[in-house]
Amino acid sequence: MSGRQKVIIDTDPGQDDAVAILLALASPELDVLGITAVAGNVPLRLTEKNARKICELAGKPETKVFSGAARPLVRPLVTAEEVHGKTGLDGPNLPEPTMPLQTQHAVDFIIETLMTEEPGTVTLCPLGPLTNIALALIREPRIAPRVKQIVLMGGGFFEGGNVTPAAEFNIYVDPHAADVVLKAGIPTVVMPLDVTHKALTTARRVAAFRELGTRVGIATAEMLEFFERFDESKYGTDGGPLHDPCVIAYLLKPQLFKGRECNVVVETASELTMGMTVIDWWGVTKRPRNAMVMRDIDHDGFFELLVERLGRL
Ligand code: BDR
Numbered sequence: 001m002s003g004r005q006k007v008i009i010d011t012d013p014g015q016d017d018a019v020a021i022l023l024a025l026a027s028p029e030l031d032v033l034g035i036t037a038v039a040g041n042v043p044l045r046l047t048e049k050n051a052r053k054i055c056e057l058a059g060k061p062e063t064k065v066f067s068g069a070a071r072p073l074v075r076p077l078v079t080a081e082e083v084h085g086k087t088g089l090d091g092p093n094l095p096e097p098t099m100p101l102q103t104q105h106a107v108d109f110i111i112e113t114l115m116t117e118e119p120g121t122v123t124l125c126p127l128g129p130l131t132n133i134a135l136a137l138i139r140e141p142r143i144a145p146r147v148k149q150i151v152l153m154g155g156g157f158f159e160g161g162n163v164t165p166a167a168e169f170n171i172y173v174d175p176h177a178a179d180v181v182l183k184a185g186i187p188t189v190v191m192p193l194d195v196t197h198k199a200l201t202t203a204r205r206v207a208a209f210r211e212l213g214t215r216v217g218i219a220t221a222e223m224l225e226f227f228e229r230f231d232e233s234k235y236g237t238d239g240g241p242l243h244d245p246c247v248i249a250y251l252l253k254p255q256l257f258k259g260r261e262c263n264v265v266v267e268t269a270s271e272l273t274m275g276m277t278v279i280d281w282w283g284v285t286k287r288p289r290n291a292m293v294m295r296d297i298d299h300d301g302f303f304e305l306l307v308e309r310l311g312r313l
Pocket residue numbers: 014015016017041080083127128153162168169170243244
């Protein structure tokens with residue numbers, strides 16, 4: 001048995017999801033047991049295909065990719081083609097994948113893995129709406145105490161939302177699933193917009209990926225150049241926030257991030273603030289602390305790690 005951290009990446013690629021997957025597949029400390037696709041940035045048939053495209057780009061076609069939920073638990077699916085393009089991975093010209101999609105459903109894979117691996121050894125890394133994770137918890141509640149930890153990208157507090165003034169995309173798309181996950185009693189680390197908005201794909205940083213001179217480096221630069229244009233015009237910044245790789249970077253180098261244990265509750269009733277993560281940063285309620293919420297990132301260290309690791313592929 002290896003001493004590598006076992007992870008399941010649950011994802012809706014998405015260029016930033018793609019960079020997160022590349023970072024994980026490039027990192028010997030991680031054992032990627034499987035990648036589970038969910039509907040989010042684009043519909044499921046595209047997210048599962050994009051996940052396979054990225055495994056092939058990484059030169060890891062043996063990676064297991066599973067297809068999961070095609071829509072959120074309660075609300076209709078909201079997608080983000082305006083950010084990610086029609087394919088979800090606009091930018092580079094990546095070939096159609098030839099590696100197979102696994103026949104097992106993503107939710108069954110998550111349950112089976114957690115029920116068979118040693119308890120406390122598998123980390124879940126959700127990078128999209130939390131539908132697959134919530135469905136697994138609803139279907140087999142015995143998995144909850146067996147999860148080592150959840151490290152997820154989602155939410156925002158001082159930074160507000162990015163899809164409504166109150167809500168961040170991943171939580172907004174399936175607030176009911178986020179509610180299930182945050183109430184499951186699993187050790188959880190939250191990477192909100194407050195962190196990811198500090199991890200900007202500046203021109204200099206994108207150039208560093210391109211200068212790797214490899215297929216992965218050039219494709220990453222092309223993905224980021226497409227992905228950042230939406231947020232650059234929205235926020236007036238040099239570069240856009242590179243959200244999802246923060247999750248994987250935390251597993252590799254937790255010292256890049258700073259935060260505190262807080263109570264986090266998701267709004268699921270008010271249409272105005274639907275999907276808002278109500279984070280008790282100042283401890284003004286007596287509600288129990290259910291998540292480690294990050295607020296700061298060493299963004300230079302983060303991009304150094306990314307370039308060094310992607311350079312290995
Ligand atoms: C999140 O939403 C998606 O568009 C990104 O992939 C990221 O997971 C940021 O709000």
